[in-house]
Amino acid sequence: xxxCRFPFEKYPVVTLAHxxxxxxxxxxxxxxxxxxxxxxxxxxxxxxxxxxxGASERLVMSTDSYVVKxxxxxxGNIASLAVTGTCNxxxxxxxxxxxxxxxxxxxxxxxxxSLYRLAVSMAExxxxxGARLVTGDTKVVERxxxxxxxxxxxxxxxxxxxxEPGLIRAGDSIIVSGDIGRHGCAIMTQRQDLQLxxxxxxxxxxxxxxxxxxxxxxENIHCxxxxxxxxxxxxxxxxxxxxxxxxxxxxxxxxxSESVSSVCELLGLDPLYTANEGRMxxxxxxxxxxxxxxxxxxxxxxxxxxEEGQGIVATGAFGVDRVLDRLSGEQxxxxx
Amino acid sequence: xxxCRFPFEKYPVVTLAHxxxxxxxxxxxxxxxxxxxxxxxxxxxxxxxxxxxGASERLVMSTDSYVVKxxxxxxGNIASLAVTGTCNxxxxxxxxxxxxxxxxxxxxxxxxxSLYRLAVSMAExxxxxGARLVTGDTKVVERxxxxxxxxxxxxxxxxxxxxEPGLIRAGDSIIVSGDIGRHGCAIMTQRQDLQLxxxxxxxxxxxxxxxxxxxxxxENIHCxxxxxxxxxxxxxxxxxxxxxxxxxxxxxxxxxSESVSSVCELLGLDPLYTANEGRMxxxxxxxxxxxxxxxxxxxxxxxxxxEEGQGIVATGAFGVDRVLDRLSGEQxxxxx
Numbered sequence: 004x005x006x007c008r009f010p011f012e013k014y015p016v017v018t019l020a021h022x023x024x025x026x027x028x029x030x031x032x033x034x035x036x037x038x039x040x041x042x043x044x045x046x047x048x049x050x051x052x053x054x055x056x057g058a059s060e061r062l063v064m065s066t067d068s069y070v071v072k073x074x075x076x077x078x079g080n081i082a083s084l085a086v087t088g089t090c091n092x093x094x095x096x097x098x099x100x101x102x103x104x105x106x107x108x109x110x111x112x113x114x115x116x117s118l119y120r121l122a123v124s125m126a127e128x129x130x131x132x133g134a135r136l137v138t139g140d141t142k143v144v145e146r147x148x149x150x151x152x153x154x155x156x157x158x159x160x161x162x163x164x165x166x167e168p169g170l171i172r173a174g175d176s177i178i179v180s181g182d183i184g185r186h187g188c189a190i191m192t193q194r195q196d197l198q199l200x201x202x203x204x205x206x207x208x209x210x211x212x213x214x215x216x217x218x219x220x221x222e223n224i225h226c227x228x229x230x231x232x233x234x235x236x237x238x239x240x241x242x243x244x245x246x247x248x249x250x251x252x253x254x255x256x257x258x259x260s261e262s263v264s265s266v267c268e269l270l271g272l273d274p275l276y277t278a279n280e281g282r283m284x285x286x287x288x289x290x291x292x293x294x295x296x297x298x299x300x301x302x303x304x305x306x307x308x309x310e311e312g313q314g315i316v317a318t319g320a321f322g323v324d325r326v327l328d329r330l331s332g333e334q335x336x337x338x339x
Numbered sequence: 340x341x342x343c344r345f346p347f348e349k350y351p352v353v354t355l356a357h358x359x360x361x362x363x364x365x366x367x368x369x370x371x372x373x374x375x376x377x378x379x380x381x382x383x384x385x386x387x388x389x390x391x392x393g394a395s396e397r398l399v400m401s402t403d404s405y406v407v408k409x410x411x412x413x414x415g416n417i418a419s420l421a422v423t424g425t426c427n428x429x430x431x432x433x434x435x436x437x438x439x440x441x442x443x444x445x446x447x448x449x450x451x452x453s454l455y456r457l458a459v460s461m462a463e464x465x466x467x468x469g470a471r472l473v474t475g476d477t478k479v480v481e482r483x484x485x486x487x488x489x490x491x492x493x494x495x496x497x498x499x500x501x502x503e504p505g506l507i508r509a510g511d512s513i514i515v516s517g518d519i520g521r522h523g524c525a526i527m528t529q530r531q532d533l534q535l536x537x538x539x540x541x542x543x544x545x546x547x548x549x550x551x552x553x554x555x556x557x558e559n560i561h562c563x564x565x566x567x568x569x570x571x572x573x574x575x576x577x578x579x580x581x582x583x584x585x586x587x588x589x590x591x592x593x594x595x596s597e598s599v600s601s602v603c604e605l606l607g608l609d610p611l612y613t614a615n616e617g618r619m620x621x622x623x624x625x626x627x628x629x630x631x632x633x634x635x636x637x638x639x640x641x642x643x644x645x646e647e648g649q650g651i652v653a654t655g656a657f658g659v660d661r662v663l664d665r666l667s668g669e670q671x672x673x674x675x
Contacts, residue, residue: 022673024568025666047503048565049401049432052495056392065385066440066493067476096385104402106491108444140403144673148486155442157402157493159388167383229384232360330361337358337480 004123009034009115017113022143032141035115039082039105039122041135050137054101056161063098065089066157072337074121074151076193078185078204082125084280085156087209088339090132091229094211095283097164100134104157108142110149121152132209134158164218168245170225175309176292177250178285180213181206181302182258183235187277187335188266195270203262208281216298223291230279232338233330237276238284239315240329249312254319256306275317276330278338340459345370345451353449358479368477371451375418375441375458377471386473390437392497399434401425402493408673410453410487412529414521414540418461420616421492423545424675426468427565430547431619433500436470440493444478446485457488468545470494500554504581506561511645512628513586514621516549517542517638518594519571523613523671524602531606539598544617552634559627566615568675569666573612574620575651576665585648590655592642611653612666614674 009030020027037043044050056062069085079087090100105125109118129136185206192203210229217224226246228238235257239250259267259274267274286309287295296303315327345366356363373379380386392398405421415423426436441461445454465472521542528539546565553560562582564574571593575586595603595610603610622645623631632639651663 019672023666023671025573026664028568029665047432048403048428049399049434051432051498052398052400054398062388062390062398062495063385064388064438064440064474064493064495066442066474066491067384068442068444068478068489068491070444070478070480092384096383096387098385102400104400104493106402106404106493108404108406108489138400138402142404142406142673144406144486144489148484149489150480150484153444153480153485153489155402155404155491155493157400157440157442157491159398159400159495162387232364237361328362329365330359335359336355337478 004120007034007119009119011116014115017109017111017115017143019111019143019145022141028141035119036122036139036141038119039125039136041129042137044137052102054159054161061162062159063093063096063162064159065092066155067092068153068155069339070153070337071339072150073193076205077189077202079207080121080124081152081154082121083128084207084339085154086125086128087207087280089156089158090134091210093158093160094214095227095229096162097166098160098162100132100158100211101160103129103134103136104138105136106140106155108144108149108153110151111143111146113151132211164221164224166224166226168226168242171242171246171248171286171309172225173248173309173311174289175225175286176289176305177252177307177309178287178295179257179304179306180283180299182260183230183279183282184259184263184267184274184277186280187338188263190338191270191335192266199262201262203266206279206281210281210283213299217295220291220294223288224285226286227283229283232278234276234278236315236327237329243314247313249310250307250315251310252307252315252317254317256304258302258304278335280339340456343370343455345455347452350451353445353447353451353479355447355479355481358477364477371455372458372475372477374455375461375472377465378473380473388438390495390497397498398495399429399432399498400495401428402491403428404489404491405675406489406673407675408486409529412541413525413538415543416457416460417488417490418457419464420543420675421490422461422464423543423616425492425494426470427546429494429496430550431563431565432498433502434496434498436468436494436547437496439465439470439472440474441472442476442491444480444485444489446487447479447482449487468547500557500560502560502562504562504578507578507582507584507622507645508561509584509645509647510625511561511622512625512641513588513643513645514623514631515571515593515640515642516619516635518596519566519615519618520595520599520603520610520613522616523674524599526674527606527671528602535598537598539602542615542617546617546619549635553631556627556630559624560621562622563619565619568614570612570614572651572663573665579650583649585646586643586651587646588643588651588653590653592640594638594640614671616675
């Protein structure tokens with residue numbers, strides 16, 4: 004971690020005074036949270052954006068709050084998750100992640116050094132995708148409220164690709180960008196303190212680089228959707244509802260790693276409903292299928308096809324069909 | 340309140356399932372939170388913005404999370420406060436509030452009907468200033484975490500006025516747009532359950548309409564700053580630090596209502612440090628003073644002048660000077 008002049012020994016934990024908007028708040032912002040910002044615009048409680056929007060272009064905005072527990076998990080932490088999560092939502096709208104805000108709700112008593120680790124991680128994650136963190140906010144709530152840190156990251160970006168459920172057509176291929184369920188399983192093994200032979204890391208990662216690589220195929224890319232809370236089944240169910248078409252998948256073609264399979268079996272989870280933070284489905288014309296697979300990582304796979312009808316039909320082993328619904332209740336609370 | 344088809348009797352409180360991203364979350368969004376949105380763009384986890392940015396214009400972005408307690412208070416609630424607060428931050432950057440996102444962190448067990456009241460109030464408050472609420476997010480945390488509702492509102496808008504601490508000059512007039520301390524006092528009387536003869540309401544209100552009225556004087560308006568956490572003294576202290584100039588004020592010219600005076604005396608608060616949510620200071624050329632006062636409501640007053648030097652000097656009764664510092668610790672936790 005880069006050096007930090009914040010007096011961690013004198014103030015090892017956040018106090019309510021750090022949230023009162025006075026000198027303590029300023030010190031926390033200057034010494035700790037500035038590490039998260041790409042460019043410090045000190046004089047205002049807002050930031051001038053650099054986004055350049057051409058006459059034919061449109062801006063996209065997306066927001067997410069993050070309440071994941073634990074705050075640090077194999078493959079990421081709440082801050083890296085918050086940046087990738089919001090940037091991925093922009094990417095799924097076809098927008099290049101441009102500028103981001105971050106707003107921290109911190110529980111009194113939270114370690115200031117952990118806060119700094121999170122701020123640094125946030126900056127690194129934004130830099131990975133070329134997004135700029137330009138403005139922020141800090142609130143502190145009393146001990147026992149909140150839960151360490153809750154984080155909001157909101158982003159704006161310029162749309163580079165028009166893709167939406169309304170463009171999905173019967174006959175489209177359904178492609179998943181990699182194996183599913185890693186994020187949910189990584190969080191659950193951490194929470195349950197399961198000792199695995201090969202530790203399972205979250206798939207938490209930016210999707211924009213893959214979307215950018217797909218831009219030359221834009222005519223044939225109809226819709227993108229990241230798999231988050233509720234997993235692949237919930238994402239496909241939403242797409243079915245929006246497009247008024249049926250999503251037919253062959254469950255045996257859905258890539259699931261051995262470790263995810265084992266954890267799911269152990270904990271009674273269904274990988275199809277387990278959370279991801281670095282995977283998407285691509286709905287595209289069948290003639291673009293091979294090219295999409297070539298562009299994406301080797302983990303990508305065609306898992307099914309769009310048909311007239313509604314809902315999701317999953318064809319499993321021995322050709323038995325089952326109808327999948329979206330997650331109705333909770334599978335894993337506070338997964339993101 | 341407009342009718343709502345959400346089954347409040349069946350689901351009187353929010354459950355963890357409402358935060359899991361599945362069918363329950365969708366119902367909460369469709370039936371409750373949609374009331375908050377100006378335009379529903381259902382198909383994406385982000386919204387296309389309508390903001391039109393000309394070649395010579397710049398976009399501004401601002402974010403704030405709100406953790407105010409109690410959630411409903413005289414003169415407002417957490418949702419109206421969140422919308423005015425973020426829109427005011429944009430206005431202080433000279434930007435017209437354009438498009439907003441809202442992100443809710445809800446405690447399990449929170450009344451769904453209260454949530455709907457908040458969503459409706461949010462929509463009304465955004466409409467007042469012509470801002471558009473275009474996208475949102477919902478998370479639910481376990482009972483005992485959070486505190487009813489925490490809310491983030493992030494906004495973007497087009498800059499109409501260039502104003503910043505760097506433009507402040509020695510000789511500038513310091514004008515406050517109305518009497519101070521109402522928000523802090525309203526919250527405190529509510530929290531302490533004080534019975535006042537004349538109930539005190541928060542000053543929670545949009546500042547953009549006043550800023551818009553001042554646009555014809557843009558050459559002479561050097562800086563705007565809203566008075567929030569930490570009050571007038573903290574705002575002036577920050578401006579002094581950023582501009583490297585001294586703010587000299589005559590405390591007897593600072594407008595304070597009788598009820599705010601009494602409450603402050605009773606609770607041992609200093610109105611100069613008490614929070615506001617609908618007041619700003621305007622730093623302008625002295626020749627614009629009269630015109631600014633004419634444009635603002637009758638409550639506005641010239642309270643001092645910018646001088647060479649640093650810090651805030653407050654001249655009180657009998658001409659005694661005292662040096663004010665920014666709030667160093669906490670005066671009122673969770674005031675916004």
